[in-house]
Amino acid sequence: MKGLLSTLGARVTALTLAVVLATATVGSIAAVLLVQRANDAAAARSLAATADVAQSLATLATSPELGLARAKRALDGVQVQVAIVRSGTPRGTVVTGDPLPRRLLTEAVLAQLVAGQDVSLRVPDDDGQVFLEGRATEAGAIVLAQRRSDAVALGQDAVARMRWAFALVALVSVLVGWAVSRRMTTPLRRMAAAAGDLASGARDVAVPESGPAEVAAVGAALNELARSLAHSEARQREFLLSVSHDLRTPLTAVTGYAESLADGVIPPEGVAEVGRIVGAEAARLDRLVQDLLDLARLDAHEVTLTMAAVDLAGLLASAEPVWRRRCDAVGVAFGLELPAVPLVVTADPDRLRQALDGLVDNALRATPVGRPVIVGAHGESGYAVLEVRDGGPGLAPEDFPVAFERSVLHERYRGVREVGTGLGLAIVARIVARHGGTVAARPAPEGGACFAITLPVATPIVPTTSPVGQ
Numbered sequence: 347m348k349g350l351l352s353t354l355g356a357r358v359t360a361l362t363l364a365v366v367l368a369t370a371t372v373g374s375i376a377a378v379l380l381v382q383r384a385n386d387a388a389a390a391r392s393l394a395a396t397a398d399v400a401q402s403l404a405t406l407a408t409s410p411e412l413g414l415a416r417a418k419r420a421l422d423g424v425q426v427q428v429a430i431v432r433s434g435t436p437r438g439t440v441v442t443g444d445p446l447p448r449r450l451l452t453e454a455v456l457a458q459l460v461a462g463q464d465v466s467l468r469v470p471d472d473d474g475q476v477f478l479e480g481r482a483t484e485a486g487a488i489v490l491a492q493r494r495s496d497a498v499a500l501g502q503d504a505v506a507r508m509r510w511a512f513a514l515v516a517l518v519s520v521l522v523g524w525a526v527s528r529r530m531t532t533p534l535r536r537m538a539a540a541a542g543d544l545a546s547g548a549r550d551v552a553v554p555e556s557g558p559a560e561v562a563a564v565g566a567a568l569n570e571l572a573r574s575l576a577h578s579e580a581r582q583r584e585f586l587l588s589v590s591h592d593l594r595t596p597l598t599a600v601t602g603y604a605e606s607l608a609d610g611v612i613p614p615e616g617v618a619e620v621g622r623i624v625g626a627e628a629a630r631l632d633r634l635v636q637d638l639l640d641l642a643r644l645d646a647h648e649v650t651l652t653m654a655a656v657d658l659a660g661l662l663a664s665a666e667p668v669w670r671r672r673c674d675a676v677g678v679a680f681g682l683e684l685p686a687v688p689l690v691v692t693a694d695p696d697r698l699r700q701a702l703d704g705l706v707d708n709a710l711r712a713t714p715v716g717r718p719v720i721v722g723a724h725g726e727s728g729y730a731v732l733e734v735r736d737g738g739p740g741l742a743p744e745d746f747p748v749a750f751e752r753s754v755l756h757e758r759y760r761g762v763r764e765v766g767t768g769l770g771l772a773i774v775a776r777i778v779a780r781h782g783g784t785v786a787a788r789p790a791p792e793g794g795a796c797f798a799i800t801l802p803v804a805t806p807i808v809p810t811t812s813p814v815g816q
Contacts, residue, residue, distance in 0.1 A: 367516060389497030393477045394466060396426060397490045401481035425496060431480075431487040433460045446471075447491035450478055459487035468494075533561050537568050544568075549576040596627035637769040644776035651694040651780060655804065658689040658723045658730055665699060669706055669721060677715035683722025689730040692804040693781050701777045704770045705734035705797045711764045712738035718792055725803065732799040735790035739763065749787035749797070750775035771797070 429443025429451060450469055458465055458480075465480035475494040480487055533556060540551045551572040555565040603620050606612050612620055643649050666682050673680035691698075702721065709719045717737030724731055741749065748754045749771060756768025774797075775785045783801040790796035 385497075386494065389492070389494065390466070390468070390477055393426065393479050393490055393492050393497065397464075397479035397481045397488070400428075400488050400490065401483060426490045426492045429489040429491070431456060431459055431489060433486040443489065444491070446476065446493070447478065447489045450476060450491060451489060455480065459489070465489075533565060537565060540568055540572075544572060544575065549579065596630045599627045600624050600631075634767045634769075637767045637773060640769075640773050644773065644780065649697075649780070651697060653692055653694055655690050656693045656695045656698060658691060658732065659684045661695060661699065661702075662721060662723060665702065666721075669719075672706070672710065673719055676710060678710060678713050679716070679718040681718055681720040681722075683720060683724070683733075685723045685725060685730075687725060689723055689725055690804060691730050691781075691801045693801065697777050698781070701774045701799060702732065702734065704774045705799075707766065708770055708797070709734050709736035709738070709794075711766060712736055712794060714738065717794070720790075720792065726800075728803055730801050730803050732801070733796055734798075735792050735796040736794035737790075737792040738794035740789060740794045741787065746787045746789075749795075750785050774799075 427444035427446040429447035431451070432439045450471065455465055455467070455478075459482055462482045464482060465478065467478040469476055469478055471493070473493065473495070477492045477494060477497060478489065479491075480489040533554065536553050540553045543551050549572060552569055553565045555562045555569065603612075603624050607617070607620065640649075662682060662684060666680075669682075670680045706719065706721065713719050713736045718735075719737070720733070720735040722733050722735075724733075741755070745755060745758065752772035753768035755771065756765050759765055778785050778799050778801070781801060783799055786798045786800070788796050788798070
């Protein structure tokens, strides 16, 4: 039974059938009871009216005996059984009559009739109930008896027709339920097949967004999932190609110089320079590998944040000497803008400093000699905003929405200007997201780009250590 109801269509059909059968059963029972009660009342009234007519015929005759005989003859064509009662004794004497009424006439009933009282009864018999009507006359009484089964035969036909009608309604309801379930489950089956295709690696999957609102919503979500997977995997392929290119370049240099050293083609006076070049390329490789590891750990929530109350003015002031020396080394002007009022956020100070260092590194690569790099913080509607602005060439308008996606700007500007590993801004975005903040890129008033970190302002808290994402 469990297997038969394993599909949604079978369950909808079974539920429809159960509801219809329950409704039909209750309705048919109520209808049959009402029809039977109405039939009984109608049969009793009909027999009573017939008895009244027989009483009138007996009364209008010239003699009581003649009246009873006339009434008896008149009732021969009616589907009732008749008995004639003479009033010669205190309890009456049944002179003639059919077996049924004669058998049912008790002494108490005979006494009522002889006393001139009419009788209307429903009495039990071996074959069911019997309607009994007795009417007093001058010579005695006339008694009519009719079995209930005969009296309500026409009504029973109506009950039978009603039962067939309920059966037909149940059948139609089952067919309608099956059709509705098919209409509902057909798009779901398509979606299940599409999900299987997605799991198998297909990405050109699309299902109709039709049917009931909930089903259409599932279809829309599945289509969006297919598009997102296709987009994500395309970006992943681009990222892998970019990383492989960035790895290949220093590896090629290191390999080439190593072969030259092994072949003895580098003169003794050039060995030191080759050593410096190999060291620089190795450091470049180390930065790229470290960025890859950081990004992977952040994506996997394997980085632990030590949360504390961080005063942003103190954080910026402590980092200023390092940033200023780096800017002075490449001829870039450095500026620091401290907040006018104390700004405290709940953050891991080391990770927040890592994010700011990444933004400063990015700004230094893009800023030409003599142009500024500005680091600042200010409050904005209950939030703290950290900014790193530069006076470099800036970004195109279409670059701002995707600036923090891994390797996007790296691919667009490689060969045009100095670029890093392509992972720095993505790492910044992951760190800020783990702090419950947001990042954004926009034009800077200095002419270049502004990269902003927004964090909610918080009151100082007791330092705690918690896993990332909790």
